[in-house]
Amino acid sequence: MKTLFGHPDSGHAYKVRLFMCVAGIPHDYEQVDIFKPRDERPAIFRKYAVYGEVPLLLDGDRCYVQSNAILLHLANETGLWGGEHAKSLNDCAQWLFWEANKIGLCLPQLRARKRFGSDDALEAAFPWLSARYTHDINVLENTLSDGRHWITGSVLPTIADFSLCGYLFFADEADVQVPKHVAAWLKRIQGLDGWQHAYQLLAT
Numbered sequence: 523m524k525t526l527f528g529h530p531d532s533g534h535a536y537k538v539r540l541f542m543c544v545a546g547i548p549h550d551y552e553q554v555d556i557f558k559p560r561d562e563r564p565a566i567f568r569k570y571a572v573y574g575e576v577p578l579l580l581d582g583d584r585c586y587v588q589s590n591a592i593l594l595h596l597a598n599e600t601g602l603w604g605g606e607h608a609k610s611l612n613d614c615a616q617w618l619f620w621e622a623n624k625i626g627l628c629l630p631q632l633r634a635r636k637r638f639g640s641d642d643a644l645e646a647a648f649p650w651l652s653a654r655y656t657h658d659i660n661v662l663e664n665t666l667s668d669g670r671h672w673i674t675g676s677v678l679p680t681i682a683d684f685s686l687c688g689y690l691f692f693a694d695e696a697d698v699q700v701p702k703h704v705a706a707w708l709k710r711i712q713g714l715d716g717w718q719h720a721y722q723l724l725a726t
C-alpha cells in the first residue's frame with residue numbers, strides 16, 4: 523500500500539498527488555503541518571522524510587522523497603505516463619531535472635513572497651527571481667507553440683506534464699503572467715479525469 527504525505531500549500535506535493543489521482547494509483551493521503559517546527563511533525567514522517575520535506579511516499583517497505591524522484595518511481599512502476607520505455611523515461615527525466623532547477627526554483631519563491639510575506643533576503647532576490655521566471659516560462663511557451671499537446675511531444679500526458687504544472691496552478695498567487703500556449707496546456711491538464719486544485723486535493 524502507498525501513503526503520500528503532503529500539504530495543501532506545497533506545489534511539490536501537489537504534482538505527485540495530482541498525478542496519482544489522475545493515473546488512478548490507489549493510495550492513502552496524510553496531511554503534515556509544514557508550518558510546525560520539524561521536531562513536532564508526526565514520528566513516522568520524521569523517520570522517513572530524509573530532508574524533512576513533503577512530499578514523502580511510503581510504498582510497501584520503501585520510502586521515496588523528492589517530488590520528481592517519486593514521479594519517476596511511479597512511471598517506472600506503472601510502465602505508463604512516460605514509463606513505457608527507456609527513451610520516453612529519458613525524455614521525461616530531462617524535463618524533470620529542468621523543472622527542479624528552473625520553474626520549481628523561482629515560482630515557489632515568488633508565490634511565497636505574495637502569500638506568506640517577504641523579508642529582506644527575498645526582496646533582494648526578487649528582481650532575479652522575476653527575470654528567472656520570465657525566461658523559464660518562455661522556454662515552456664516556445665516548446666508548446668509548435669502545437670504539441672504534452673510537453674515531451676508524446677500522444678498522452680506524462681509525468682513531465684505533472685511535474686511542470688504543480689506550481690503553475692498557483693501562478694495567480696505569485697502575480698505572474700502565464701502566456702497563451704502554457705495556459706492552453708494547463709487547461710488540458712485541468713480537463714483530465716481526477717484533476718482538482720491543490721487546496722481541494724491536499725486538504726483531504
Ligand SMILES: N[C@@H](CCC(=O)N[C@@H](CS)C(=O)NCC(=O)O)C(=O)O
Nearest residue numbers: 532533534556575576577588589590
Ligand atoms: N525539491 C523538493 C522540494 C520539497 C519542498 O520544498 N517541500 C516544502 C514544501 S513545498 C517543505 O516540505 N517545506 C517544509 C520544511 O522544509 O520544513 C521536492 O521536489 O520534493
